[in-house]
Amino acid sequence: MIRSFLDAHGYDPGPSQRPLLSGAISGLLATLPAIGILVAFGSLKVEAAILGMSPLATLALGWAAMAIAGAAYARFFGRAANAVRGGWLFGMSFGFGLWAAGAVLLLPILNGGRTPADAAAAGVALSLIVWGLATGILVPFVHRPLHESLERASKNADVGPSAAAAKDESIRKQRRSTTN
């Protein structure tokens, strides 16, 4: 459904953009304030206990997960994620979605129903929303220096004269494969 909300508006990242890399970097950076919140609310210890890991290992796992989540965010929201005006909102929505689907739903199912409560639960919610907010704010700025130049990207054969004979859908597929 979300895709249909976005589709037909050319939201796909352009061929000169690197959404996965910029999303992953943004996701990693955005984890810093989220960790602060997790520590302040005592959520980190509780999550570590639920997962049966040390807090440090929990952090490392969380960091990797957030890099992947950041990449998924930037790829999924595409050009919308690159908007300085709206990026914060998409990021926060994505963070909220991660909380609802991951922390509230998936985590208890995977861990025999064990879930954080009290301040620890508030910390988890807040940290993911802040992570999303920070990722949303960062992506528009991180992705710019990662751009391929117009000069170089325009040399790509796919955008050259052969495009006249291509089917719309194959152009689309070609672009996807070169983008990622």
Place this chain on the structure above:
Amino acid sequence: MIRVVALNKAIAAGLAGAAAMELFSVLSTAAGLRTVDMVAELGGLDFHGMPLLAHVGGVVVHLAIGICWAVFYAFFFWGRFHLRPIFQGLLFALLPATLAIVVVYPELALMRVHQPMLTLDVHRFFAPLGWATVASLLVDHALFGAALGLIYRRPVGYAVGRKPAPPRARRSGTSAPKRNPNASGFMFATGVECSYPTIDHGTWRRDEMESTRHYEFWQDDFRLAREIGITHIRYGPPLHLIFEAPGRYNWEYIDPQMAELEEFGPEPIIDLCHFGVPAWLGNLQNPDIGKALQEYAAAFAERFPWVRFYTPVNEMYVCARMSALDGLWNEQLHDEGAYGRAAWNLADASIRMSDALLERRPDAILINGESSEFYQPCCPDPEIEKIAKAANERRFLPLDLIFAHKLSPDMHELLYAQGISTADIEKRERRKVPRRSILGVDYYEWNERLIDREGHARALGELFGWYVIASQYWQRYRRPMMHTETNKMDAHGAARWLWRQWHNVQLLAKSGVPLVGFTWYSLTDQIDWSIGIAEAIGLVYPVGLFDLNRESRIVGLAYKHLIDLYKDHPDYSECKALKELMQ
């Protein structure tokens, strides 16, 4: 970008919605009803013993959440359904209401349990939810949605009479390349979309430059055009903002951009009137618009004497049809006679403006851009053929008037019925057309139409193609030509469309038609393009070389590829037809 968001409106709507929810809670509690008070729920989490702080914290979080949902509504949801705004808001409210019931409210209850960890099952998770709670949350969110729907409307444009902020001041120190010194090379052009008709019966101004944030990013826009290799840019200063009254001009809306274009380029093709007139001139039915716009053209040419390329009035046929026949812009009429009057007035304006420009700049080059339409009858039904014939004659009317082509008897009759004398019409037919007049022919995939059995025009897609349709215009007017607009609404197929249009241009040039340029329109994505900007929805259409973040689209790269490939080719590095006009 998916939709243009009016952030201030969205924030106001979110605040109002959240306030409506809280007001309902306070009033229903005062009336003795047990309802959910989200402010109390949110504030009660971590401020035990500090009720005031808890309340303030709760209010702040509640309002912030309201704003977030409102922005979310504005970006993803607004205008998606053809419903009254209040019902759109109510429908949308189902989403936050569902999340509040299924996730947020039960989680808030968990956050008040004084132990760090719990083992949950479904029953325990949803235990805090009773029927009264669910009903209360639904009513709360319905109020939120209603407020949102009522307040968040018309995110693009502004009330007639209001003025948007002037363009951002010019930044110095740019290292961008200077203007293209090759004055007689083929024109590889684009344009900044600049339509400014009124809608809602003259009360609401659409201003595409404002909606696409060109007033903010204009310097970046010109730089990007230069980076692609664009040599000429179709550019329409906002007539409705500049021409304040007879003899009174507010040049702050255009001075910085013109200074940049003069120094760095691309070479501007100044579009003096693009689908609208200032409010004080009323609409296209006003017979005085010709004289008024003549004065404006003279003032413009005096202020910017270095400008050589002009489009006096853009797409006169489209403007007259959308305003007087289709009832979408300006006067919003559905009347054949009103179409005739609008077409006559626009052609009159175009001729007077041309004369004023040539008086001040005798070597000015006039590019009269028009949409290339064609109507095909679906069947040998005399009634259907008659409708198609009338539509085909109508499309030529404004160009016939400015290019001194004899009018068909029906078009002559149409104008005569509007009180335009035969002597005036014949004067137009005898007019000496300025030598440096170019016929601009725009083409989109909906320009070829079929008149179906019901007599309605339906888009045929690219049936004959630009080559065939443009040839009809060439045969009729025999003027140097330019492909002045094209684009494709499907961003993924735009590169294909670009190259195919280019091959049409090449073929027409090879057939001996003097062709001086090609245009991808426009530089950036456009707003509400598919509905002819007839409603203020704010939908973004990916037709630009760049999106509204000013990042390249595939077609932007393809156009650069095309320009790089052809700009030094002998046929294009010096365009014979343009060189002749420039002399």
